[in-house]
Amino acid sequence: MLEALNILEGYDLKAMGHNSPEYLHTLVETVKLAFADRDRYYGDPKFSRIPEQILLSKEYAAERRKLIDPAKASMEHRPGSFGGPFEKPSESAAGHGSVQDTTCVNAVDRHGNMFSATPSGAWLPSVIAGDTGVPFGTRLQSLVMTPGHPNQLQPGKRPRVTLSPTIVLKDGQPFLAMSTPGGDNQDQALLQVFLNIVEFGMSPQEAVESPRFQTEHFYSSFANHEFVAGKLNLEARIPRATADQLMSRGHKVTVTADWSNSSAPAVIKVSGGVLDGGADPRRARFIFGR
Numbered sequence: 001m002l003e004a005l006n007i008l009e010g011y012d013l014k015a016m017g018h019n020s021p022e023y024l025h026t027l028v029e030t031v032k033l034a035f036a037d038r039d040r041y042y043g044d045p046k047f048s049r050i051p052e053q054i055l056l057s058k059e060y061a062a063e064r065r066k067l068i069d070p071a072k073a074s075m076e077h078r079p080g081s082f083g084g085p086f087e088k089p090s091e092s093a094a095g096h097g098s099v100q101d102t103t104c105v106n107a108v109d110r111h112g113n114m115f116s117a118t119p120s121g122a123w124l125p126s127v128i129a130g131d132t133g134v135p136f137g138t139r140l141q142s143l144v145m146t147p148g149h150p151n152q153l154q155p156g157k158r159p160r161v162t163l164s165p166t167i168v169l170k171d172g173q174p175f176l177a178m179s180t181p182g183g184d185n186q187d188q189a190l191l192q193v194f195l196n197i198v199e200f201g202m203s204p205q206e207a208v209e210s211p212r213f214q215t216e217h218f219y220s221s222f223a224n225h226e227f228v229a230g231k232l233n234l235e236a237r238i239p240r241a242t243a244d245q246l247m248s249r250g251h252k253v254t255v256t257a258d259w260s261n262s263s264a265p266a267v268i269k270v271s272g273g274v275l276d277g278g279a280d281p282r283r284a285r286f287i288f289g290r
Helices: 002-008 021-041 058-065 183-198 204-209 240-248
Strands: 105-108 114-117 166-170 173-179 213-215 231-235 252-256 266-271 274-279
Touching (some): 002 058, 002 183, 021 213, 105 173, 114 166, 114 173, 166 183, 173 183, 183 213, 183 266, 204 266, 231 240, 240 252
Parallel strands (some): 231 252
Antiparallel strands (some): 105 114, 166 173, 173 266, 213 231, 266 274
8 A cells, every 4th residue: 555655645635526537537547557576576575685665665656656647547466677587576456355264453542652453364154174163274375386487386485465554653653553455445445544544634434335346357366366457346326427537438337236245344442532434334344432
C-alpha cells in the first residue's frame, strides 16, 4: 500500500471527488503498478535481496506515476525495470469468499498501545494433522516455479503473503489500526478505506461501508496464479454512469452486487484520546469496547 500512496501523492485526490471516474481510474491504475512490483520483486528476504528502498522511494514513485495515462486503462503488466534475472512472476489473482478463512483483529488499550493482525492460512474445511487439532496451512500455493524469482519454491522458504495488517502513525503517534481478510484484495481495500478517512474525512464506519472497486489486474497469489488484464469489479452502489465512463477508458468493468467486495476491513481510529471504530458489514466483522 505504501508504494501506491507514494504514487498518489502526485494527485489532488480530494479535488477529483470521491469515487468519481477520474478518482477511481487514478487509483486503479496506481494499484496495477504497485501490484506489478509486488508480483515481480516480493519474496522471502532471507533468500533474495528485495529492493524495498527503491520500491518505496519518492523518486521511484515519481517515475512510476509517469506511466499512468489519465484517459486510458493499461492492459499490460508493468513492473519497474531496475534489475533482476527474471522477466515474469507467478501467474496471477483471486480472493476468498467464505468467512471460514482469513480473519483479522485490531486492538487499542487504555494506554494507547495499538495492535493489528491478520491470521490466515488454514481455510476450512482443511486437513487436520492427526488428533492434534492443528489444520494444515495452504499458503505454500503462493510460491511460484519461475526460475530466479524471489518467490520461487525452495526448501525452508516462506511464501509471499497477501496479509496486510496496518498501523498508521500521525505526528509520530498511533492514528489508525486497520486490517481485513480478502486475499489479493486486502491492500487495495485498505488503500480505499485509508483514503476515505484521510482525504475525505469519513468516520471509520463510513469509510468501511463506502462502495469499493476491486481490480484483478495482477498475478494471483493462489490456485493457478491467473492474470486477468484490465478486469475491474465495481459494487453496484457506484453509479452506472461512473462505470460507463470507466469502460470508455478501457477498463473491463463488471458491476457486482451492492455489498459484494471480498474484503471486510475493521478499523480503529485514535484522535484526542478518543477511539472510533468501524466494522465492515460485508462479512463477519464486530466491534467490542469496554
